[in-house]
Amino acid sequence: MSGQVSELLRGVQRGAEDRRRWLRCLRRALQSKETQQEFVRLDGAVRTLVGLFTCSLPDVQLEAARCLHELSHSSDAAVAEACVPVTSYLLTYLSGHSVELMELCLYTLGNLVVESEVVRKKLLPQGIIPVLASCIQSPHEAVLEGLGYVLSQLLQAKEAPTEIVPLVLDSILPQHMLRLVCSGLKFGTGAAVEFAWCLHYIVCSQTANVELRSLGAVPALTSFLCDIASVISQSDSEGLELLICPVLRCLSNLLAEETGCEVQPQDERLLVALFIIMQCYLQQHPFMVPESLWLLNNLTADEPFFCSALLSMDLLPALLQLLPHSQTVSMLVLTVLCNIAEKGPAYCQQLHQQAALPLLLHILVVPDPEVVGQCLELLYLLFLHWPEVAVDFVRQGGHQTLEQHQNTPELQERVRALLDMALQPLGASVLSSSTALSTFS
Numbered sequence: 001m002s003g004q005v006s007e008l009l010r011g012v013q014r015g016a017e018d019r020r021r022w023l024r025c026l027r028r029a030l031q032s033k034e035t036q037q038e039f040v041r042l043d044g045a046v047r048t049l050v051g052l053f054t055c056s057l058p059d060v061q062l063e064a065a066r067c068l069h070e071l072s073h074s075s076d077a078a079v080a081e082a083c084v085p086v087t088s089y090l091l092t093y094l095s096g097h098s099v100e101l102m103e104l105c106l107y108t109l110g111n112l113v114v115e116s117e118v119v120r121k122k123l124l125p126q127g128i129i130p131v132l133a134s135c136i137q138s139p140h141e142a143v144l145e146g147l148g149y150v151l152s153q154l155l156q157a158k159e160a161p162t163e164i165v166p167l168v169l170d171s172i173l174p175q176h177m178l179r180l181v182c183s184g185l186k187f188g189t190g191a192a193v194e195f196a197w198c199l200h201y202i203v204c205s206q207t208a209n210v211e212l213r214s215l216g217a218v219p220a221l222t223s224f225l226c227d228i229a230s231v232i233s234q235s236d237s238e239g240l241e242l243l244i245c246p247v248l249r250c251l252s253n254l255l256a257e258e259t260g261c262e263v264q265p266q267d268e269r270l271l272v273a274l275f276i277i278m279q280c281y282l283q284q285h286p287f288m289v290p291e292s293l294w295l296l297n298n299l300t301a302d303e304p305f306f307c308s309a310l311l312s313m314d315l316l317p318a319l320l321q322l323l324p325h326s327q328t329v330s331m332l333v334l335t336v337l338c339n340i341a342e343k344g345p346a347y348c349q350q351l352h353q354q355a356a357l358p359l360l361l362h363i364l365v366v367p368d369p370e371v372v373g374q375c376l377e378l379l380y381l382l383f384l385h386w387p388e389v390a391v392d393f394v395r396q397g398g399h400q401t402l403e404q405h406q407n408t409p410e411l412q413e414r415v416r417a418l419l420d421m422a423l424q425p426l427g428a429s430v431l432s433s434s435t436a437l438s439t440f441s
Contacts, residue, residue, distance in 0.1 A: 005029070005038045009045050012052065023052070023063035030070035039071070040082035050086045058098070065104040072111035080116035087112070087123055091131045099140050106135075106146030110153045120157055124167070128154075133171040136180075141188050144180065148194025151177075155201035165205045174202070175215050181247065182224045185231060189243045196246035203253045213254065221251045222265040229273035232280050241285045244277060248288075252295040268309045270299070275318050282325075289322065293332035300339040307340045311350045323359050327368055334363070334374040341381035348386035357382075357392055364401045369410055376414045383421045390422045399423060 008029055011022035029035045039045050049071075052064035068090075071083055090105045109128070112119045128150075135147050151173070154164050168174065177195040184192025199217070202208045225247060232240055274292045281288035299306040310316060322333050337356065340347050363375045382389040393399070399422055405411045 005035055005042060005045075009039075009042060009048065013048055019052070019060055020063050023060065023067060027063065027067045027070055030067055031073075033074065033076070036071055036074045036079050037076060040079050046082050046085060050089065053086060054089055062098075062101060062104075065101055065108070069104050069108045069111070072108040075115060077116045077118075080112045081118045083112055084119060084122050087119065088126050091123070091126055091128060094131050094135055099142060102135070102138075102140075103142045103146045106143065106150050110146070110150040113150070113153045113157070117157070117159070120154065120159070120164075124163065129164075129167040129171055129173070133173050136173060136176045141191055144191035145194055148177075148180075148191050148198060151198045152194055152201065155198055155205075160201070161205040161207050165202055165207050168202065169208050169211050174199075174208075174212060178212075178215055178217055178220055181243075182220050184224075184243055185228060189239065193243050193246070196243060196250065200246045200250045200253070203250050209254060209257055218251065218254055218265055221247055221254075222267055222270050225251070225273045225277075226267070226269040229276040232276065237280050238284075241281055241288055245288065245291055248277075248291045248295050252291075252298050255295070255298040266303075266305045268313065271296075271306060271309055271313060271315060275315055278322070279318070286326070289325065290328050290332055293322075293329065293336065297332060297336050297339065300336055304343050307343050307347060310340065311347070311354075316351070316354045316356075320354075320356060320359050323363060327371060330363065330366075330368075330371045331374055334371070334378055338374070338378050338381060341378060341385065345385045348382050348389065351382065352386055352389050352392070357389060357396070357398075361393075361396060361398050361401060364398070365404070369405075369408055372405060372408075373411055373414065376411065376418055379418055380414070380421070383418065390424075394422050 008022065008026045012019060012026055026039075030039060049064055049067055052060055053068060055061055055064075068083065068086060071079060074080065087109070090109050093105050094102055096102060109123070113123065132147055132151060135143060138144055138147075151168070154160065155168070157164060177198055180187075181192050181196045181199065184196075199212070203212065225244070228240060228244060228247075231237075274296055278289050278292045296306075300310065310319070319333055319336065322329050324330065337351065341351060360375055360379060364372060366372060379389075379393070383393070399419060402415050402419055402422075405415050408415075
């Protein structure tokens with residue numbers, strides 16, 4: 001192996017006539033992990049490649065860039081750190097005119113920062129954030145997508161909240177990322193997907209949400225979800241889930257913080273959009289359902305507007321149909337229903353009138369204590385605010401189903417409390433005899 005790599009290096013160092021051919025051979029060889037490691041150990045190998053990358057011959061430069069890109073794919077931090085001498089040049093060429101070279105530089109940078117904190121520490125003082133900010137107004141989709149890739153890798157670094165996010169926020173990047181995400185339907189989704197994840201990582205850093213809200217992120221992303229739902233309801237939606245998913249997460253997390261009602265969108269179209277997304281992707285991409293329900297949960301948690309809208313727009317049946325879908329989905333649906341029930345008697349009355357109880361009785365027989373526990377929380381709220389639910393619960397044999405969980409340690413206390421509520425005189429009046437009550441005494 002060592003002899004082969006040395007021979008390739010000597011070939012690259014020979015006259016310009018055969019240099020491109022040797023570089024192409026080297027590029028193919030560098031697809032091997034072992035060759036990558038051997039190459040960076042050879043004295044002068046990386047220096048030679050950097051020299052060819054910075055030469056004035058465009059064809060040679062491009063082949064050298066491809067070799068560097070292959071090196072950057074290594075999962076070995078030592079290989080990434082051996083490439084540190086080229087980082088300043090990679091940044092320099094991002095202001096060039098060759099779209100192909102810029103794209104190669106961006107993906108090489110993105111790959112290098114994944115594997116090495118040393119590389120990231122080198123790039124920050126070299127000005128990678130200002131350089132990326134100068135590229136984000138590029139008209140080329142390939143450049144923007146590569147730029148988004150670099151940023152998404154940087155923003156996932158462990159030091160991002162303290163060292164990288166502040167630099168990004170001080171630049172023009174956030175406003176342009178938001179613009180590119182929200183124009184993803186018009187100009188291609190590749191870059192929009194990358195920048196949507198970038199926004200998500202910024203929000204998850206919990207250091208920048210005020211700044212993002214000040215840029216209008218909440219209304220912009222809300223409007224975008226409404227627009228995208230109108231598209232997927234009319235045409236093929238395959239591929240758009242890659243964009244919708246990070247947008248849902250970003251908006252969910254922005255709304256999860258207690259920031260006051262001034263940032264809460266009060267747009268009924270958003271509810272419709274969420275149900276369209278869930279209906280569209282339920283079969284082919286079921287992971288989109290919990291993503292949508294998490295946003296619905298955050299919308300309904302403290303805001304009566306969306307609870308009222310969900311009921312008045314007759315969306316409850318579609319929500320209830322999701323209950324048996326999966327454990328995760330069941331938990332989220334039950335949580336949303338609890339959000340609604342917490343709003344008081346009028347809301348609990350509507351839940352009862354729209355036949356929630358029979359489905360809840362079915363949920364009580366599932367073998368999952370966590371799901372049953374969340375169902376018990378919902379029943380407690382319904383019994384508390386609208387006692388007629390307790391009457392119907394006993395009439396339909398719900399107390400007998402509850403009895404099955406009396407020996408489940410994590411449910412015992414709540415089961416007893418619910419039985420006490422349900423079997424008070426109002427709830428117990430439907431029983432045919434006092435004998436039936438004896439089992440709960």
